[in-house]
Amino acid sequence: MRLNGDPDLAIQSGATLTFTPANWNISQTVRVAVGPGATVDDSAQFRVSAPNHQLSIFTVTVV
Numbered sequence: 001m002r003l004n005g006d007p008d009l010a011i012q013s014g015a016t017l018t019f020t021p022a023n024w025n026i027s028q029t030v031r032v033a034v035g036p037g038a039t040v041d042d043s044a045q046f047r048v049s050a051p052n053h054q055l056s057i058f059t060v061t062v063v
Helices: none
Strands: 002-005 009-013 031-034 043-050 053-061
Touching: 002 009, 009 043
Parallel strands: none
Antiparallel strands: 002 043, 009 031, 043 053
């Protein structure tokens, strides 16, 4: 979920991931798409949350 920043940055795939006892240690990919209005150094903050897990926030910047 985008918290703030450039609306031209959006989660393209992987917005919902499922981790189980069998795959908790296997990487899963989240892809961020950049829209046509984005320019270098535009950024947005996204939130990661899960039950019984501390909230995490990360920033994506266009390069």
